[in-house]
Amino acid sequence: MEQPKIGYFGKYGGRFVPEMLMPALLELEAAYNEAKAKPEFWKELDEYLRNYVGRPTPLYKAAKLAASLAGGDNGNNYPRIYLKREDLAHTGAHKINNTMGQVLLAKYMGKKEIIAETGAGQHGVATATAAALFGMSCRVYMGAKDIERQQPNVKRMQLLGAEVIPVNQGSETLKDAINEALRDWVTTIRQTYYVMGSVVGPHPYPSMVRDFQSVIGREARTQILEQEGRLPDTLVACVGGGSNAMGLFAPFLDTEVNLVGVEAAGEGLITGHHSATLAEGVDGVLHGAFSLILQDEHGQVLEAHSVAPGLDYPGVGPEHASLHALERAKYFYVTDDEALNAVITLSRTEGIIPALESAHAVAYALKILPELPSSHCMIINLSGRGDKDLNIITSQLEGRL
């Protein structure tokens, strides 16, 4: 007898993991379902989000940015661009929304040991932070290449008491860090909780991470109604694995609002050095989920590239693959150079230095804004702040600063 398919978004998702992990995933699914139904779980999480993380984060009307783009010939009548300021959340990015939820769940499950993978280091820092707060030990797997280019975050994790374990396999980036974290989990499964950092991996992670990140979209929806008296026309967010985008999109899925995900085109799609999985990927299985994957003709996974370490991933969350197939969300891409230019523009027009990842969303907005009517209202998810990227930004923009 065939069981109903659990954990799918259309044909994408599922649980493609070794049997050793299955009992832990089933335990996690049951624990999450139980916690989800408990008002006291959400009350406790909500208190932490409010008083510790600093939520709600502001929805800021970036009038200077809009004016700088509109060419200045239509008076004060520019499209309205709002920035959802996740960069102002504790630890400097949206990642903390998810780690507070998952580490609190780990506490409810009686786990004492936390493991995580990290790319840019933001998820690692957010996990180390939550683990410190709840008094749990924490191991973070990070690609050797990412350790080199995101040193400030490595030091932050260590200061928070986490052990940062370098991963020297493969491309030495996020994909390899996930492989190594999964290998750790297979080995230590009885006592550890694995905090997955994005809407990727086997069920229940894509749904659970989306739920914890949905606080972004819920707040944005309330805030835009307060400020504009209506829903926005467009939401824009960058997509690596896709957690900040899913968090913003999810509470708007039942509306007519345009959803736009922006992938990293790296040095350009034609060069092969990019991370545009929805644009160029093919159906397959990576890290436990059936989704789109950057791969060669024989099914070997390709190395992704982006100047933004958090986007440097050859897979994408299965729910994005499904929204893409349904055309409910549209996905575009911008290059490293366009993202770097967006960093300068936002820094100098609004005094906000965005993370390189978030700069991809800003760059897309910069591209299309001149063509939008002044009645247009857009929310860009500013998923993180750029302090962690100063080394990359200054070396990439040498002579231009």
Add this chain to the structure above:
Amino acid sequence: MSRIHNTFTKLDESKRTALIPCLVAGDPDLETTLEAARELAERGADILELIVPFSDPMADGPTIQAASQRALAGGVNLKAILDAVTELRQQIELPIVMMTYLNPVFRMGMSEFGRQAKKAGVDGVILPELPVEEAPPWSRVAEDAGLDTIFLASPTSGPERLAEICKASTGFVYAVTLTGTTGARESLPEELIQNLTRLRMMSPKPVAAGFGISGPEAVRRLAPHADGLIIGSALVKMMEEGSKNEKIRRLGEAVTELKAAIEMA
């Protein structure tokens, strides 16, 4: 009846345990793999397991990861491995089991892979990322193609899951000895023999144990408690250094020792 079934039936009649050595296909090239496979057959292997290299082998430890990297660096792919199996099938009689991560299979197309594997002479397939929940489409393909299915059972699987795993496996059940990745271990968990005994009692199919089995001593200890023993990393390690002849010689010696240990048990 399948070649795998016949092999286990024959071994069972003489109360012997199957020796199942593994090779990473294409490490460092397919010519070496074919020669190594013939050597294993000559030295008394009962079933041969060929591992298809994958860029992201999440269930594997350092030895098989490194071998997979060597194989991929040599340019091997699933299609070329199936061609090599076609050649090997002309030369050896023993059952060939293929272990592969899912993505190369999806890329080829699951049904196409089933047909091609059968045509090449593969007898059974292990898909280590495929739990029973996700198994039905593959089980249908395997049945249509005439391939045996082999599912993993873990020390963390409860009785209900084990029952499903036994039911879904048509070739044999792959009993993972420990919680962890592949790779030779100095010692195996205390409760392993108890787990194997319990699994064999409930399984209508043979039970072969794998992961972490390092050498003759572990083989002697486990052989009475399993229908087959799968030796991966400990043999794949023999292919790490030296000329092709040195590798084959080391592999041959190692498997001869294992064969002696399994016969003595």
